[in-house]
Amino acid sequence: MIAEEIHRITSALPQGVRLVAVSKYHPADAIREAFAAGQRLFGESHAQELQRKHTELEDLITAADTPLEWHFIGHLQTNKVKYIAPYVHLIHSVDSPRLLTEINRQAQKVGRVIPCLLQLHVAAEETKFGFTPDEARAYLDSGEWQQLQNVSIAGMMAMATNTDDTVRIRADFHSARLFFEEAHRTYFTPTDGGTSSFNELSMGMTDDWHIAVDEGSTLIRIGTQIFGERQY
Numbered sequence: 001m002i003a004e005e006i007h008r009i010t011s012a013l014p015q016g017v018r019l020v021a022v023s024k025y026h027p028a029d030a031i032r033e034a035f036a037a038g039q040r041l042f043g044e045s046h047a048q049e050l051q052r053k054h055t056e057l058e059d060l061i062t063a064a065d066t067p068l069e070w071h072f073i074g075h076l077q078t079n080k081v082k083y084i085a086p087y088v089h090l091i092h093s094v095d096s097p098r099l100l101t102e103i104n105r106q107a108q109k110v111g112r113v114i115p116c117l118l119q120l121h122v123a124a125e126e127t128k129f130g131f132t133p134d135e136a137r138a139y140l141d142s143g144e145w146q147q148l149q150n151v152s153i154a155g156m157m158a159m160a161t162n163t164d165d166t167v168r169i170r171a172d173f174h175s176a177r178l179f180f181e182e183a184h185r186t187y188f189t190p191t192d193g194g195t196s197s198f199n200e201l202s203m204g205m206t207d208d209w210h211i212a213v214d215e216g217s218t219l220i221r222i223g224t225q226i227f228g229e230r231q232y
């Protein structure tokens with residue numbers, strides 16, 4: 001049951017850790033059910049699917065005291081940014097400087113500042129997506145991102161190696177956490193003593209979220225445990 005799983009997860013979360021219910025490939029009705037159970041953050045990974053659901057569920061944003069928030073968590077092609085820029089709450093999966101620049105451009109068109117997380121590649125698998133710690137360091141050192149007025153870098157996202165080896169999973173989350181702290185110290189600590197807006201570390205899915213929370217995650221992204229197997 002959707003409500004039961006949501007309560008099971010949220011009651012196990014320490015203060016400051018939030019649940020993103022990953023609703024990709026599940027119908028709008030499943031989202032309504034989760035919303036009725038008190039869930040507000042929803043993660044989607046395809047721009048057009050998100051756009052369709054946003055239209056179907058707009059009442060949960062316009063007519064609610066605490067509205068639904070859309071989180072984008074999948075690989076985002078630059079030519080799809082325009083579909084989600086008007087309403088997306090947080091983009092977890094910024095995997096290239098070029099994508100961040102395009103998000104900035106589309107956010108400017110609609111008069112918004114869009115919070116974004118840099119996707120960090122720490123897993124063993126080969127993948128085209130995400131910044132290695134060295135690439136992230138080089139990009140942050142370049143200072144280019146500071147010219148982008150319509151995005152704010154709010155933290156980082158990482159995925160662990162897809163394996164049953166919990167030692168390996170923990171090590172991946174741990175290296176993401178260490179790099180997150182390094183970046184916080186080096187690039188995002190305000191010199192005027194103000195509070196930093198670089199605060200989110202998005203990690204943990206159905207099979208590994210307990211470990212991710214242990215290792216300092218602030219946002220867990222859970223689909224299967226809440227909604228069951230994906231439907232289409």
Ligand SMILES: *Cc1c(COP(=O)(O)O)cnc(C)c1O
Pocket residue numbers: 022024045073074204205206207221222223224225
């Ligand atoms: C699908 C997806 C999830 C959710 O995965 P589950 O194993 O179903 O919990 C989390 N993060 C990302 C980036 C995803 O694509």
